[in-house]
Amino acid sequence: MGSKLVGCGSAIPTLSVSNDDLSKIVETSDEWIAARTGIRNRRVLSGDETLRGLSIQAAQRALEMAQVKAEDVDAVIHCTSTPDDLFGSAAQVMSGVGCTTEAFGYDITAACSGFIVGLITATGLIKGLGFRNVLVVGADALSKFVDWTDRGTCILFGDAAGAVLVQACSADEDGMLGFCVQSDGSGQKYLNAGTSNDESILSNTNGIPGFPPTKATYSCIQMNGKEVFRFAVRCVPQSIEKALEEAGLPASSIDWLLLHQANQRIIDAVATRLDIPSDKVISNLANYGNTSAASIPLALDEAVRSGKVKAGDTIAASGFGAGLTWGSAIVKW
Numbered sequence: 001m002g003s004k005l006v007g008c009g010s011a012i013p014t015l016s017v018s019n020d021d022l023s024k025i026v027e028t029s030d031e032w033i034a035a036r037t038g039i040r041n042r043r044v045l046s047g048d049e050t051l052r053g054l055s056i057q058a059a060q061r062a063l064e065m066a067q068v069k070a071e072d073v074d075a076v077i078h079c080t081s082t083p084d085d086l087f088g089s090a091a092q093v094m095s096g097v098g099c100t101t102e103a104f105g106y107d108i109t110a111a112c113s114g115f116i117v118g119l120i121t122a123t124g125l126i127k128g129l130g131f132r133n134v135l136v137v138g139a140d141a142l143s144k145f146v147d148w149t150d151r152g153t154c155i156l157f158g159d160a161a162g163a164v165l166v167q168a169c170s171a172d173e174d175g176m177l178g179f180c181v182q183s184d185g186s187g188q189k190y191l192n193a194g195t196s197n198d199e200s201i202l203s204n205t206n207g208i209p210g211f212p213p214t215k216a217t218y219s220c221i222q223m224n225g226k227e228v229f230r231f232a233v234r235c236v237p238q239s240i241e242k243a244l245e246e247a248g249l250p251a252s253s254i255d256w257l258l259l260h261q262a263n264q265r266i267i268d269a270v271a272t273r274l275d276i277p278s279d280k281v282i283s284n285l286a287n288y289g290n291t292s293a294a295s296i297p298l299a300l301d302e303a304v305r306s307g308k309v310k311a312g313d314t315i316a317a318s319g320f321g322a323g324l325t326w327g328s329a330i331v332k333w
């Protein structure tokens with residue numbers, strides 16, 4: 001039994017926010033942001049747009065490309081750290097796409113590595129449990145958790161959704177060639193959006209000390225950019241090398257390097273360490289910023305639809321971010 005990618009899709013919010021727009025709300029400039037990150041624009045949810053809505057659109061486009069009906073989907077893995085509902089959004093995404101209640105869906109929280117974790121999970125469902133069609137959706141709306149007065153973080157993030165359909169196939173056609181996923185909770189201090197207690201609603205304890213608990217709310221994203229940068233440049237090349245080893249392939253067999261779109265300098269440093277020329281590197285972060293779990297499928301979708309990535313190409317994809325989490329997948333398109 002094998003599994004392969006048979007379709008992709010993506011969706012972005014309508015509101016575009018440029019570096020110049022940001023320079024009106026924090027002390028920064030287009031030159032600084034572009035030089036340090038490569039980012040020039042980002043899309044941000046506005047009005048009645050929802051993350052769920054983007055996820056549904058992205059998933060429907062992936063199904064259209066794959067020419068698979070929603071009723072033939074067995075599972076939807078919704079990779080997000082920012083669901084519209086604390087209990088997860090996967091079931092609503094499934095209903096919106098038109099899947100039947102015979103299918104099941106769940107959310108995976110692994111920050112910017114979420115899509116890679118979703119891919120490995122989909123592959124396990126197919127190769128291990130006999131599933132036929134699994135939608136993997138990477139979607140995030142970090143704009144809702146950014147402190148828009150903090151120039152160190154607010155310049156980085158944007159909102160989007162991207163999706164792929166992973167389908168069962170014969171072992172000969174297998175397109176999921178190698179994986180490597182890792183985590184290190186000791187690095188959580190470098191990148192987090194933890195819960196904090198809302199003391200204002202502390203109510204009558206009725207004589208039971210500490211009870212009832214106060215309502216939890218999420219803090220804005222806190223980040224030590226330099227440490228995250230160092231972590232990415234150190235761990236991502238090793239992770240790709242491990243995934244290549246599992247696939248039994250040399251780095252020279254990579255047609256496309258597709259990294260989580262966090263910072264152009266990180267992408268360039270990883271490509272240099274792996275000796276991959278710049279014309280084999282996919283990058284679209286100038287237009288969208290860091291869209292967390294959405295960034296890899298969003299960039300893949302653009303590269304496929306523009307004709308850059310062709311059938312049979314080997315892609316080394318790698319995600320990294322909060323947790324800390326990181327992971328790589330060697331896949332054939």
Ligand code: ACO
Pocket residue numbers: 027028029032033036037111112151152155156191223224225226228229262263290292320321322
């Ligand atoms: N505009 C202008 N100046 C700025 C800005 C800004 N937006 N932000 C910081 N500065 C200033 C700082 O105040 C500092 O000034 P000082 O020297 O007077 O103190 C100077 O620029 C340098 O700041 P650094 O933070 O040292 O800048 P650095 O070169 O490290 O770049 C950046 C910062 C872009 C955040 C970089 O560290 C980075 O990209 N790190 C990786 C972050 C990342 O990828 N995070 C996402 C991971 S994915 C996930 O899970 C969400």
